[in-house]
Amino acid sequence: MKQILLKGDGVSPGIISGKLKYVKNIDSASKIVDGDIVFAKSLHPPLPSQARHASAFIIQSASEADHTVSYIKEIWKPCVLVDDISVFKEDIEVTVDGQSGNIFLGKQEKNSQNFYLPLAHKLNSKIYLQMSIPRMAKSAMELNTDGVGLLRTNLIVEETGNHPYFYYIKQNKEQELIDILANGIMQIAETFNPKPVWIRTMDFSTDELSLYNKGEEEIVESNPLLGWRGIVRGLDQKELLSVDFQAIKKVLDAGYNNIGIIFPMVRDVSEYILVKEALLGHGIKPHVDIKVGSMFETPVAAMQIEDFVKSGLDLAFVGINDITQYTLAADRTNPNMQQVYNPANTAVLNLVYNVLETCKYNNIETTTSFLSPLKKVLPELLSRGLVSFTLQADRINEIAELVFEAEKKVSEKI
Numbered sequence: 190m191k192q193i194l195l196k197g198d199g200v201s202p203g204i205i206s207g208k209l210k211y212v213k214n215i216d217s218a219s220k221i222v223d224g225d226i227v228f229a230k231s232l233h234p235p236l237p238s239q240a241r242h243a244s245a246f247i248i249q250s251a252s253e254a255d256h257t258v259s260y261i262k263e264i265w266k267p268c269v270l271v272d273d274i275s276v277f278k279e280d281i282e283v284t285v286d287g288q289s290g291n292i293f294l295g296k297q298e299k300n301s302q303n304f305y306l307p308l309a310h311k312l313n314s315k316i317y318l319q320m321s322i323p324r325m326a327k328s329a330m331e332l333n334t335d336g337v338g339l340l341r342t343n344l345i346v347e348e349t350g351n352h353p354y355f356y357y358i359k360q361n362k363e364q365e366l367i368d369i370l371a372n373g374i375m376q377i378a379e380t381f382n383p384k385p386v387w388i389r390t391m392d393f394s395t396d397e398l399s400l401y402n403k404g405e406e407e408i409v410e411s412n413p414l415l416g417w418r419g420i421v422r423g424l425d426q427k428e429l430l431s432v433d434f435q436a437i438k439k440v441l442d443a444g445y446n447n448i449g450i451i452f453p454m455v456r457d458v459s460e461y462i463l464v465k466e467a468l469l470g471h472g473i474k475p476h477v478d479i480k481v482g483s484m485f486e487t488p489v490a491a492m493q494i495e496d497f498v499k500s501g502l503d504l505a506f507v508g509i510n511d512i513t514q515y516t517l518a519a520d521r522t523n524p525n526m527q528q529v530y531n532p533a534n535t536a537v538l539n540l541v542y543n544v545l546e547t548c549k550y551n552n553i554e555t556t557t558s559f560l561s562p563l564k565k566v567l568p569e570l571l572s573r574g575l576v577s578f579t580l581q582a583d584r585i586n587e588i589a590e591l592v593f594e595a596e597k598k599v600s601e602k603i
């Protein structure tokens with residue numbers, strides 16, 4: 190009989206056995222080898238990428254909305270979130286079930302279930318992937334989705350472990366970073382060609398950057414989620430934004446015309462206008478040489494959607510995690526705020542509907558990620574103008590089934 194050592198929340202599927210290894214910093218993360226199972230009190234980026242050879246992850250003090258979990262899901266590794274890791278000791282052999290959340294003592298019989306299957310449903314809506322890890326591109330392409338809706342250059346940088354500004358730019362190594370980004374983007378764009386690949390420029394929080402090589406020079410903020418991040422940092426540190434643009438220009442010059450660009454954490458339409466001017470200054474004509482979109486993650490941006498449309502917009506990506514967080518004043522990474530954090534709240538939905546309806550009227554593509562509370566309003570989202578979903582690979586069929594049923598309800602009302 191299987192002995193359950195601990196029950197947690199499974200957030201990334203897969204069943205795997207291995208020996209426990211504790212990770213607390215870059216040094217311990219870099220020592221992780223194939224077959225190890227990482228357990229940690231916290232695992233802020235870039236620690237998960239430096240421990241990427243692990244077979245599975247067990248993390249305390251985390252939520253499914255964390256960037257840590259997002260990275261682990263992109264490399265298709267099992268992950269369980271737990272309340273307390275004190276029961277674990279290094280080198281004990283356990284089996285992690287990333288779907289049920291069960292952690293068993295000892296090695297269990299290997300499960301051959303494949304959690305990453307090609308898209309089964311034919312939908313009116315598009316299903317895009319969140320896909321930022323170049324080495325995963327071939328496997329991800331086999332899932333038969335409509336392309337990549339979110340390639341975060343953050344994750345390519347994260348795997349280097351080096352601070353993008355203080356390690357690369359301040360040490361005159363920016364060309365090295367440009368090449369790393371361009372090569373990674375090209376690999377994904379080539380694999381998915383001619384399907385679209387939407388590239389989001391860098392968006393790091395300062396607390397995460399402090400853990401990178403040369404991160405000791407990063408500023409300290411009391412609330413990084415409300416801090417110097419997103420496009421405002423790119424406009425302030427123009428060299429950082431320039432690295433993204435030069436990498437994208439290199440990809441365009443290589444003949445890949447299936448890419449688009451998305452700007453993150455835009456707080457005001459004036460920032461969107463400025464960043465497009467900067468793009469033009471790098472020899473890339475917005476909406477001509479490349480499609481251009483914006484994340485809608487703040488109430489201000491959602492309320493200004495008509496101004497975005499007037500300035501030129503090819504894609505509106507509703508960042509449901511952040512627009513919920515900033516509308517309800519509820520930190521999405523804080524377990525104590527989960528009873529408040531609700532993407533189906535009327536105030537949040539009204540902002541989302543405003544974006545969708547305006548884009549529908551102006552024939553602009555829209556997409557969003559998915560959070561479980563949205564299930565009950567899926568038909569309404571579709572009827573208001575949502576045309577695609579951008580999902581992690583393990584959830585494409587689960588969410589596609591929900592979308593399929595929602596599309597039927599919408600068609601029945603017509």
